[in-house]
Each structure stands twice: as C-alpha cells, then as structure tokens.
Amino acid sequence: MKILFKTIRFVLDVLPKKYHLKLSLVAFLLLVNSLLEILGLGAIIPVFSVLLEDNVVEKYGWASWMYNNFGLTDERQLIVTLAIGLLVVIIIKNILSLWILKINSTFSLGLYKDFTLRLHKLYYKTGFSFFKTTNSNLVVRNLRTATNQFANLQVLGSLNLLNEIIVLIFIVVSIALYNLQILAILCLTVIPPFFFFYRWVSLRSVKLGEISNRITPIVGKNMFQSIFGYVDVVITGSEKVFRKRIKKNLDELVEVDIKTNIYNLAPTRIIETSLMLAIAVIVSFGIYYLPSKTELLKLLGLFAVAGYRIMPSINRMMIAINGLNRSRWVFEILSPLEEEGFEEKKIKEIDLAFEKQLKLENISFSYEGNDDPIFKDYSLTIKKGEVVGLIGPSGAGKTTLMNILLGFLKPITGSYFVDDTPLDEAHLKSFYKKVGYVQQQVYLIDGSIAENVAFGCKPKDIDQEKLKEVLDKASLWNMIESLPDGVNEMIGENGTKLSGGQRQRVGIARALYFDAEILFFDEATSSLDSQTEKEITEAINALSDGNLTLIIIAHRTSTLKHCDRIIEVNLAKNATQLQETS
Numbered sequence: 330m331k332i333l334f335k336t337i338r339f340v341l342d343v344l345p346k347k348y349h350l351k352l353s354l355v356a357f358l359l360l361v362n363s364l365l366e367i368l369g370l371g372a373i374i375p376v377f378s379v380l381l382e383d384n385v386v387e388k389y390g391w392a393s394w395m396y397n398n399f400g401l402t403d404e405r406q407l408i409v410t411l412a413i414g415l416l417v418v419i420i421i422k423n424i425l426s427l428w429i430l431k432i433n434s435t436f437s438l439g440l441y442k443d444f445t446l447r448l449h450k451l452y453y454k455t456g457f458s459f460f461k462t463t464n465s466n467l468v469v470r471n472l473r474t475a476t477n478q479f480a481n482l483q484v485l486g487s488l489n490l491l492n493e494i495i496v497l498i499f500i501v502v503s504i505a506l507y508n509l510q511i512l513a514i515l516c517l518t519v520i521p522p523f524f525f526f527y528r529w530v531s532l533r534s535v536k537l538g539e540i541s542n543r544i545t546p547i548v549g550k551n552m553f554q555s556i557f558g559y560v561d562v563v564i565t566g567s568e569k570v571f572r573k574r575i576k577k578n579l580d581e582l583v584e585v586d587i588k589t590n591i592y593n594l595a596p597t598r599i600i601e602t603s604l605m606l607a608i609a610v611i612v613s614f615g616i617y618y619l620p621s622k623t624e625l626l627k628l629l630g631l632f633a634v635a636g637y638r639i640m641p642s643i644n645r646m647m648i649a650i651n652g653l654n655r656s657r658w659v660f661e662i663l664s665p666l667e668e669e670g671f672e673e674k675k676i677k678e679i680d681l682a683f684e685k686q687l688k689l690e691n692i693s694f695s696y697e698g699n700d701d702p703i704f705k706d707y708s709l710t711i712k713k714g715e716v717v718g719l720i721g722p723s724g725a726g727k728t729t730l731m732n733i734l735l736g737f738l739k740p741i742t743g744s745y746f747v748d749d750t751p752l753d754e755a756h757l758k759s760f761y762k763k764v765g766y767v768q769q770q771v772y773l774i775d776g777s778i779a780e781n782v783a784f785g786c787k788p789k790d791i792d793q794e795k796l797k798e799v800l801d802k803a804s805l806w807n808m809i810e811s812l813p814d815g816v817n818e819m820i821g822e823n824g825t826k827l828s829g830g831q832r833q834r835v836g837i838a839r840a841l842y843f844d845a846e847i848l849f850f851d852e853a854t855s856s857l858d859s860q861t862e863k864e865i866t867e868a869i870n871a872l873s874d875g876n877l878t879l880i881i882i883a884h885r886t887s888t889l890k891h892c893d894r895i896i897e898v899n900l901a902k903n904a905t906q907l908q909e910t911s
C-alpha cells in the first residue's frame with residue numbers, strides 16, 4: 330500500500346494538470362472493464378442453471394420472464410435463446426473491452442511521448458554542460474525507458490492496482506453475502522501466499538529494476554564504442570576486450586531478466602498452487618467430517634468458482650505491484666519535471682543587435698568541481714568585422730573561451746555584452762541566428778549534402794539558390810557537380826563518404842547558409858594536410874569582407890596569417906595575461 334500511495338503522489342506531482350481529468354476517465358474505464366469481465370462470467374450462470382437444473386421456470390423469475398416475453402414454448406428454446414443472449418453479451422463486452430484498451434493505450438503511450446518530449450526539453454534547458462558531462466546512453470535510457478516505465482508501470486500500474494483493489498472488494502463482498510465459509514477458506518488460502526510473495530518479490534524487484542537500468546546504458550556504451558571505434562579496435566587488436574566487456578554486461582542483464590521473468594510469472598503459479606493445496610485440504614477433511622460426498626462436491630464447486638474469480642484479480646494486483654517496485658528508479662529521473670514549471674514560464678525572446686562589438690568584462694570562469702579558475706578578471710573586446718585568432722598551448726582554455734563567447738558557458742562572475750546588451754536567456758535565440766560554429770569534428774547527419782548544409786530544414790524548404798551560393802563560397806561546388814546526385818548525394822553516417830577537408834567545408838557552408846555574422850572556427854583545419862589547410866584558410870579568408878566577424882582557434886600560425894589580431898590564451902600566465910599581437 331505504501332508504494333501505491335507513494336507512486337500516486339509522485340504521479341500527481343509530475344503529471345501536468347491537463348492530464349488529471351484524462352487520468353480519472355482512464356481509471357473509470359478500467360473499472361468499467363473489470364465489471365464487464367465479471368458480468369461476462371456471470372452471464373454464463375443462467376445457461377448452466379438451465380442445463381443442470383430441472384424446473385427452472387418455476388424456480389427462477391428471470392426464466393419465466395423470458396418464457397412470457399420471448400414467446401418460448403419449451404426448455405430447448407430457452408437454452409438456445411440464452412446461448413444467443415450469452416454470445417451477444419460476450420461480443421458487446423469484448424468490443425467495449427477493445428475500445429477501452431484503445432483509450433487506455435492512447436493515454437499511456439501519449440503520456441510516454443509527452444514525457445519524453447518534456448524531459449528532452451528539460452535537458453536542452455539544462456544546457457551545454459549537461460550534454461558535455463552526461464553519457465549519451467544514459468540520456469537515451471532516460472528519454473526512452475524511464476518515460477516508458479513511468480507511463481506503463483507507474484501510471485497505468487497504479488490505476489490497475491487501484492482498480493483491482495476495488496474489484497476484489499466487490500468480489501469479496503459478493504462471496505461474503507453468498508457463503509461466509511467459502512470466504513474464510515479463500516482468505517486462508519490466498520492471503521498468506523500474497524504476503525509471502527509481496528515480501529519475497531517486492532524488495533528484489535526494486536533492486537532488479539535498479540540493476541537493469543544501471544547496466545542497460547553501459548551495454549549501449551560498450552556497443553557504440555566498439556562500433557564507432559571499429560578502426561581503432563581492429564588496429565589495437567582489442568576486439569576481444571570489447572566483446573568481453575559486452576558479454577560481462579549482458580551476463581548481468583540476462584540474469585536480471587531471468588529473475589524478472591520468474592517474478593512476473595510467480596504470482597499465477599503461487600496462487601494456483603495454494604488453491605490446489607486448499608482443494609486437497611478440503612477434500613481430505615471433507616471426506617472424514619462432511620455428512621455426504623454431495624455436500625463435499627457442493628463445497629468444492631463453490632470454492633473453485635470463487636477461486637476462479639478471485640485468482641485473476643490477485644494475479645493482476647501482484648503484477649502491478651511488481652511493476653511499481655521495478656520502476657521505482659524513475660522517480661529520481663523524472664522528479665526534476667516536478668519543479669520545472671518551465672513550460673508555463675515561457676521566456677520572452679528579445680531581438681539582439683550586433684553592430685559594434687562582443688565584450689567580456691572582468692569575467693572569471695572555472696568548471697564545476699574544479700576550484701582553479703581558467704579565467705580570472707579577464708576582459709576582451711572583439712569588434713564587428715574583426716578577424717581574431719586564438720592561440721595557446723593545449724588545455725590553456727581556448728575552447729572554453731570560445732564557448733563563453735558563444736553563450737554556451739556562463740561566466741561565474743563578470744559580464745558578457747553583445748554591443749551594450751548583456752547576453753542572457755532572452756537574447757540567446759536571436760544571438761544564435763547571427764552565429765556560425767565550425768568545430769574540429771563537424772557534426773554531420775546521415776543525410777544528403779543539402780540536408781547537412783541546411784541543417785534542420787525540411788528538404789522541400791531548402792533554398793536551392795542559396796545552397797549553391799554557399800557551397801560555392803566554401804569551395805565545394807566543383808566537387809558536388811561531379812557527384813551523380815549532386816547536392817542530394819548521401820554522405821553516410823558521420824559523413825564517412827567525405828574527406829576531412831570536405832567535412833570542414835560543409836561546416837563552413839552551413840554557417841554561411843544561416844547568414845552567420847559571427848563565425849567561430851575551433852581548430853577547423855588542424856586535422857587537415859597543409860594543402861587542404863591552405864585551401865580552407867583561403868576559403869575562410871575570402872569570407873572576411875569587413876562585415877563578418879571571424880574568431881579562429883588554430884595551432885598553426887599559417888592558419889592565422891590573415892588575422893587582424895592574435896590573442897594568446899595561456900593558463901601558465903595565470904589566465905589573466907593575454908598577449909595580443911596585431
């Protein structure tokens with residue numbers, strides 16, 4: 330019960346208000362469904378009464394009512410009419426059950442979809458640092474498994490459990506009204522194994538859920554590493570090492586899954602066994618202590634019917650409890666959605682002008698968990714149209730500085746101005762419209778050249794004229810003309826069909842396609858040979874028309890020869906001393 334209340338409280342806390350009404354409707358329909366099931370079973374009784382008993386017309390009012398209203402003349406007609414009636418009841422019940430199942434599935438899968446999108450939005454809101462520090466397999470597990478288990482095991486699970494409790498009360502009251510003796514035997518039969526099951530399985534299910542969800546992303550991580558690192562794996566001869574790691578994780582996962590399967594099946598078997606045990610006990614005692622075999626058979630028959638009704642209900646309760654316990658780990662993953670309120674609190678976007686400069690004023694910055702500041706009281710101004718190079722030893726903080734200028738990292742103290750406006754959340758969208766970023770490893774999607782340049786645009790919305798223009802500026806057009814599908818040529822996962830230089834050029838073309846006014850290059854040419862580096866540098870240089878601001882990180886001075894200014898970032902000089910050369 331504790332876990333049920335805890336789950337209901339959690340579900341109501343994280344569930345947006347718009348879902349509360351739907352939740353009540355689903356709870357109601359679940360109850361209707363269960364009552365229909367009971368009705369379906371109950372509908373069989375009149376048919377059997379007529380088949381097994383004599384003089385039903387005299388005994389039962391409903392039988393004489395049927396004789397009078399349907400113009401029946403003998404018992405055979407009554408049996409056929411009842412059989413047809415039973416069929417109609419079962420058909421209606423099943424159609425209604427399917428409809429209710431559809432509504433419930435639409436609800437739970439809709440919830441899964443909505444929570445995945447909400448969590449995705451929350452992660453994007455948390456920002457750059459979250460994606461830099463969280464393993465992608467963990468993010469995917471949260472977005473897929475946690476939200477799925479929340480919708481199906483927690484929300485539907487707690488509704489199912491509540492529903493079964495109500496149904497059970499209904500059945501118990503009916504049995505109690507009919508025969509208290511049967512109820513007492515049934516309670517003695519069902520309650521002890523139920524509590525045994527609860528104690529035995531419940532704690533283990535929590536643990537199993539935790540283990541399974543700890544291991545799943547690790548399996549994914551090891552698999553992806555061996556896929557993306559294929560070349561290194563082969564060359565370093567570490568294929569077996571990777572497979573061994575995958576095997577170790579899979580062994581653990583398989584063990585957990587075997588136990589989970591057993592725990593899921595255990596309720597049916599336990600209850601079935603205890604019912605059989607009870608029947609054996611009743612027979613053994615009945616033979617000696619009941620007046621006749623008929624009395625014994627009557628008692629057994631009643632017990633079997635009552636058990637038959639109660640068993641599926643208890644079974645579903647146990648499965649629901651199992652699910653609630655196994656998915657307890659999602660509380661932690663989804664609880665940030667409780668506090669968010671970010672959906673209601675829409676940030677009003679404000680346009681940002683960039684006419685004069687980017688300005689860092691006395692900023693300091695250190696990464697979380699690291700007390701040594703990378704920048705301390707650091708100021709920097711970059712004028713519009715300037716071409717600025719950032720140099721410095723590895724680990725000095727060049728990329729960190731670029732990420733601060735890009736607005737991905739927030740200075741701990743000090744301010745960052747675009748013209749005279751402090752860059753804050755409200756301005757970020759407008760700022761990003763002016764920015765292009767070409768990284769050392771340009772991120773390429775498994776699509777066409779056109780889709781990679783016009784990143785995120787639907788193919789039908791791509792401006793073909795502009796596409797040609799930017800590909801030309803990035804010195805890619807000649808190569809593209811020689812391709813069978815031109816701009817629609819597919820480039821493979823991570824651009825495997827392109828050379829390093831071509832990938833960089835796609836990155837440059839992307840930045841230009843989106844009319845970037847400020848272009849950031851982070852070691853965009855460092856992995857290229859000197860000839861390609863020269864060509865890319867020339868392509869970058871050709872862009873600097875006085876309006877475009879370029880900020881370039883490079884190790885080779887040859888890349889920076891066209892810069893108006895070179896800034897040296899050097900941690901060894903205490904982060905504050907930055908040498909500037911013109």
Ligand SMILES: Nc1ncnc2c1ncn2[C@@H]1O[C@H](COP(=O)(O)OP(=O)(O)OP(=O)(O)O)[C@@H](O)[C@H]1O
Pocket residue numbers: 461696697699703721722723724725726727728729730
């Ligand atoms: N997400 C992070 N969390 C913690 N520390 C980080 C993180 N990113 C970078 N660092 C640390 O910050 C310092 C500066 O890193 P940064 O990447 O800015 O250097 P860099 O000058 O660009 O180096 P390189 O030329 O090798 O690319 C390094 O010591 C690095 O280990």
